[in-house]
Amino acid sequence: MESDATGWVDVERGLVSREAFVSDDVYQLEMDRIFNRSWIYLSHETEIPNLGDYVVRNLGNAPVIVVRDAPESVKVLLNSCRHRGAKLCRADAGNTRNFVCPFHGWAYEIDGALRTTGFDHHFREDTDFDSMGLVPAPYVESFCGLIFACWDEDALSLRDYLGDIAWYLETFFNRTPGGMEVLAPPHRWRSKANWKIGSLNFIGDSQHSPTTHIGPSTLDAARSIRDGFRKHGQDSFHVVTDEGHGCTLTYLAPGMPEKNYHTHSETLKPLYDKSLSPDQSSMLHHLRVCVGTVFPNMSFIESQVGAGEKALIIRLWHPVSGTEMEVLSWVFSEKEADQEYKERVLRNGFHNFGAAGVFEQDDMALWESATAASNNPIAQQYPYSFQTALPYLDTPDEDHKWPGRAHRPADTEVAQFWFMRRWDALMRGKGDE
C-alpha cells in the first residue's frame, strides 16, 4: 500500500471504505502508521502496585512486559530475549526480582539491563553489554493512574497527545484523592471483528443502542433504559478533539427517576467535589452515561442499568488481524469505597459489559457479522455510511465551555466520523495536518 493512497474516508460524502474494516494490508499499515507511533494504553498503576509486579500486554503487535522497576517507576520492555528471542515472561502477570530467559539463561535486571549472559567470558572483549538490555519503549507515562507507552522516539508528551480528552478522563479516573483501582484481572476474549468497530462504538454510536440492545433495554424492570435511549438525544452531546479522541455524554431525560441513575455512593460524593473542578463535579453528578474512546484503541464507559451501581470500565480493542481482535476489559472503583460497594460495582459492571456481558454479547454477534459480510470485493464496492455526521460536522456547539468541541444532538455519527478522519490522516502519513 502506497503512502500516496487517496484515503479510505470520503469526507464530502460521509463514506468510509469497507476495506479499512477487513483488510490485513490495512492492519499492517495501521501497526506502522498508528500503533507504533501513538500512545497506547497498557495497564493501570493498581495492577502492578509492588516492586517487581508485572503484567504482559501488547504495544502495537509487539509483546511487552509492563513492570514496576522502582516504587515510582514503570518500564515497558519488549518481551523477547536479546539472544534468541524467547519470551522472558510466559505468564499473564506475576512478580519477579529479575528476568531470566528460560532458553539459554540470559539474565536481566527488572529495569531491563543485561546482568549476565552466563557466557560473558566467551564474548569478544569489546562487547558492549550495556547496549544489550531488553528493548525498552522509549516513552512510558502515566495519567490518572493510566499507563500508556509509545514506540515513537519523536512522540509528543502523553499530556499533549491526550489533549482535550484529558479533562474528561480526569473526571472519571482522578475523582477522589486516592484515585481509582482495578477490581479484578481483565476479562479477555477474541472476537472476529475489526478493532475499529469497538473504538467507534464507544466514541459515539448512540444509534445502535435501541436495536442492538433491545434485550437488556426491554428487560430492565422500569423500562427506563429504553426511555433513555429514545429521549437522550435532546439532552446529550458528543465531544470530539483534534487528536481523534472523543466521548458521548448522556444526561437524564426529563421525567426519568434520578435515584435510579445517580448511584455513586453518598460517602464518595464529597470526595469528588474535593478532587474535581466545579464543572467536572457537576458533570459527574448529572450524567447518566459517559462513553468514550482515546485514540486509537482504549475506550471507557461509566454506565448503569437496572437497579445496580454504575460501573466504570476500561476496554482495550487489541487488533489481531484485519478481521479479529482480542478484547480486554477492566472494572474500576474508587480506592476509598468500601469493599461491599466495590463488589457490587464489579458484579454489575461485568453483568452488562464483559466476557459474558448481556449488552456485549449482542454487540459482538453483530460486529462479527459486519466484518464477515464486508470481507469480499463485491461488498467493498459499497462503502459504509457515516452520512448522519455530515449536517453537523461544521456546527459545533458555540456555548460549550468545557474542553473539546461539542456537537448536538448525540444521536448522530459526528464523533465516529471525526475518529475516522483522524485515522485516515494518520494512515496517509498526514497526521501533522
Next chain:
Amino acid sequence: MNKPTERSPVDIDDYVPIQRFLYAEVALLDRRAYQEWYALMTDQIRYRVTTISARPAQDETSRFAIIDEDAQTLKMRVDQISDPNLTHAENPPTLTQRLVSNVEAYYGERNGVFEATSSFLLYANRSGSPNTALYAGERQDALIRDSSGIKIAERTVNLAQTVLPDSTLSLLL
C-alpha cells in the same frame, strides 16, 4: 465447600438420581429450554462462571468471575436468550452439545443437601459458520433435594481458559 477429606461420597442410591439430574439439566440447555432450566434453581441461586489468568506455576492460582448472578440477574440473562426478539447472540441459536462426566457427589452438611462436581465440555457452533468453539471446565454444585425433587442452590463453573475463544459467552454452562 468442605475440604475433600471431610466429605463422604454419597451411596449409589443417592448417586444415580444426582447423575440423572445433571444429565437431564444439561439436556435442557442443549434443547434451549432455558426457562425450564431456570426452574431448577432455588430462589437463593448463586450462579458463577470463572476464568483464570496465567500465572507462574509457583504462584497461587488467580480465578475471577466473568458471570456472577443472583436469582434476579440470572433471570434477566435467561429471559434475554429465551426470547427470539430480545437476543441477537442467540438468534439464530448457537448449536450446542454439552458433555457432562466425572460426576462426583458428596453428602452436605445437612440432610438432603449434596455437593456435586462434574466435568463438562461445551461444543458450540454459531450457525451459518464452520467455526466452532470449545469451552471446558469443572462445575461445582450445591444441590438440594426436597419432596419436589433436586434443585441447584449454587453453581460455580471454573473454565480452563484464560482467553475466551469465540466472542462473548451468551450460553449457560
